[in-house]
Amino acid sequence: MRSSDASEFVRRAESRLLELSIEAQRAEWVYATYINPDSEALSAKASSRLIGATVELAKQSARLPADGLSPEERRKIRLLKLTLPLIAPSDPAESDELTRLVATMQGTYATWRYAPSGAAEPIDLQGLSRILSESRDPIALAEAWTGWHRVGRRIRNDFPRYVELANRGARELGFPDTGAMWRSKYDMEPDAFAREVERLWQEVRPLYLSLHAYVRRRLATVYGPDLVPPDGPIPAHLLGNMWAQAWDEIYSLVAPTGSDPGLDITGELVARGTTPKEMVQYAERFFVSLGLPPLPASFWERSMFVRPKDREVVCHASAWDIDFADDIRIKMCTEITNDHFATIHHELGHNYYQRAYARQPFLFRDSAHDGFHEALGDTIGLSVTPEYLVTIGLAKEAPDPGREVGVLLRRALEKVAFLPFGLLVDRWRWEVFSGEVGPGDYNRTWWSMRERYQGVRAPSPRGPDDFDPGAKYHVAANVPYMRYFLAHILQFQFHAALARAAGHEGPLSRFSIFGSVEAGRRINAMMEMGASREWPDALEAITGERRMEARGLLDYFAPLKAWLEEENRGHPTGR
Numbered sequence: 001m002r003s004s005d006a007s008e009f010v011r012r013a014e015s016r017l018l019e020l021s022i023e024a025q026r027a028e029w030v031y032a033t034y035i036n037p038d039s040e041a042l043s044a045k046a047s048s049r050l051i052g053a054t055v056e057l058a059k060q061s062a063r064l065p066a067d068g069l070s071p072e073e074r075r076k077i078r079l080l081k082l083t084l085p086l087i088a089p090s091d092p093a094e095s096d097e098l099t100r101l102v103a104t105m106q107g108t109y110a111t112w113r114y115a116p117s118g119a120a121e122p123i124d125l126q127g128l129s130r131i132l133s134e135s136r137d138p139i140a141l142a143e144a145w146t147g148w149h150r151v152g153r154r155i156r157n158d159f160p161r162y163v164e165l166a167n168r169g170a171r172e173l174g175f176p177d178t179g180a181m182w183r184s185k186y187d188m189e190p191d192a193f194a195r196e197v198e199r200l201w202q203e204v205r206p207l208y209l210s211l212h213a214y215v216r217r218r219l220a221t222v223y224g225p226d227l228v229p230p231d232g233p234i235p236a237h238l239l240g241n242m243w244a245q246a247w248d249e250i251y252s253l254v255a256p257t258g259s260d261p262g263l264d265i266t267g268e269l270v271a272r273g274t275t276p277k278e279m280v281q282y283a284e285r286f287f288v289s290l291g292l293p294p295l296p297a298s299f300w301e302r303s304m305f306v307r308p309k310d311r312e313v314v315c316h317a318s319a320w321d322i323d324f325a326d327d328i329r330i331k332m333c334t335e336i337t338n339d340h341f342a343t344i345h346h347e348l349g350h351n352y353y354q355r356a357y358a359r360q361p362f363l364f365r366d367s368a369h370d371g372f373h374e375a376l377g378d379t380i381g382l383s384v385t386p387e388y389l390v391t392i393g394l395a396k397e398a399p400d401p402g403r404e405v406g407v408l409l410r411r412a413l414e415k416v417a418f419l420p421f422g423l424l425v426d427r428w429r430w431e432v433f434s435g436e437v438g439p440g441d442y443n444r445t446w447w448s449m450r451e452r453y454q455g456v457r458a459p460s461p462r463g464p465d466d467f468d469p470g471a472k473y474h475v476a477a478n479v480p481y482m483r484y485f486l487a488h489i490l491q492f493q494f495h496a497a498l499a500r501a502a503g504h505e506g507p508l509s510r511f512s513i514f515g516s517v518e519a520g521r522r523i524n525a526m527m528e529m530g531a532s533r534e535w536p537d538a539l540e541a542i543t544g545e546r547r548m549e550a551r552g553l554l555d556y557f558a559p560l561k562a563w564l565e566e567e568n569r570g571h572p573t574g575r
């Protein structure tokens with residue numbers, strides 16, 4: 001093949017993939033906003049067609065003459081194999097089977113309900129999650145937790161076959177297994193990436209352990225030492241969240257006396273009768289204040305902000321790039337809470353990123369790596385400071401800096417508590433895909449990791465039928481998870497760099513980029529690049545640094561760390 005033919009191949013590949021991706025996006029949108037057997041079949045079919053074309057093109061691209069390609073084309077060919085989180089075997093029957101399995105698992109997850117004793121009717125995940133965040137009755141908490149986790153038993157029926165077929169697909173593209181394929185997306189050797197993750201985890205682990213020890217002690221005073229032993233794992237149903245992945249809902253239980261809620265605006269939002277659409281408008285105004293354009297009319301017309309009453313939908317929040325141009329949307333079952341206020345900023349971050357790279361060639365219409373995509377909206381969220389809330393009228397006054405611990409503790413319950421969970425979901429899946437952990441050990445290994453990394457334990461005995469990883473959306477829906485761990489590091493690195501650039505003095509927790517066109521310019525420079533360059537280039541555009549660093553996070557929480565150490569003195573840390 002001559003080099004002009006090779007360029008022509010790349011051009012055609014991009015236009016074919018664009019067309020099939022749009023078809024798959026539309027079909028999936030219909031499925032996710034109207035779950036039924038037809039939309040499930042159509043969405044699985046469209047996904048199978050896109051995967052089929054991707055595999056075919058990736059195999060053909062292996063025959064292209066390397067020296068006939070520009071560096072840009074070579075990068076595109078490398079990315080071609082990595083755009084999808086799921087690769088199916090080329091056998092059409094197996095490909096259809098696999099995409100159907102994933103759609104079914106997602107549907108099972110989205111429609112699961114459980115009726116706790118005394119409930120008039122079965123309750124969905126959002127309702128059970130509300131019990132987890134609001135109830136302080138350990139029996140009700142355990143029942144809601146256990147009832148939701150029953151969904152895993154259903155997912156378990158499909159999971160081993162899904163693993164087998166997904167691996168068969170990944171192997172056809174030359175990867176040892178699907179986990180190795182996921183680890184290959186970071187412009188470095190897959191093993192080097194795994195080491196990079198470990199390095200970052202070791203840097204933040206002491207902070208996590210301090211927080212864990214402190215929270216455990218406070219919970220022991222609430223629930224008693226029989227339920228919360230002073231030196232053992234914390235029961236996972238007491239932390240305010242179904243997966244114990246963020247603990248901010250129990251802030252009031254663990255806050256030091258006299259500290260300020262600082263960042264909780266649920267009450268204010270509800271008192272004002274704020275609508276879901278208005279919640280989104282608050283977030284849009286933040287992005288606009290950075291010099292970015294308002295969202296297009298189609299966003300407001302086509303997004304799903306509220307759970308429809310008459311049909312089943314996938315409530316897990318997501319942002320969509322339907323036509324890879326300007327048909328961007330979000331899908332959320334919005335509740336008027338502090339938590340969803342943050343989630344909306346997170347989702348709009350995806351949409352603004354998608355819009356900024358829309359002018360890149362198709363294979364570069366993605367973030368630098370997936371952690372960047374997840375970090376962007378959260379970076380804006382870090383700028384939702386008490387002072388910002390006062391500016392937009394959602395809070396009356398910011399707590400004075402002497403009460404800083406309250407603001408930091410709440411933030412840590414949200415962000416620091418997340419770190420080990422963000423790490424373990426894919427450490428578990430990596431072992432599952434590699435075959436190191438077989439179906440008989442799925443759940444046991446899951447809990448040994450939950451205990452080792454998070455220091456939590458299951459609230460009820462787990463039996464051979466249980467499959468608790470399946471009770472997490474991303475596991476049931478085949479969404480890689482290490483991106484969130486990276487994003488939790490990166491968002492603080494971005495935030496700290498933007499503060500440095502602005503000459504900010506004082507605590508990082510009181511810095512906001514609201515209204516800063518200069519910050520907007522830097523963020524946009526990174527977003528516009530899309531995936532056209534290796535991620536260190538994108539990182540440099542916003543931070544001036546080329547390595548992912550935990551220092552931003554550690555600096556942000558330094559005053560809290562000192563306070564926690566003081567509080568924890570003489571008490572056990574770790575499990």
Ligand code: X8Z
Pocket residue numbers: 316317318343346484
């Ligand atoms: O799934 C999400 C977003 C959509 S990309 C709502 N997140 C992870 C989760 O919910 O488990 C954001 C934080 C972690």
Ligand code: ZN
Pocket residue numbers: 346347350373374
């Ligand atoms: Zn996200």
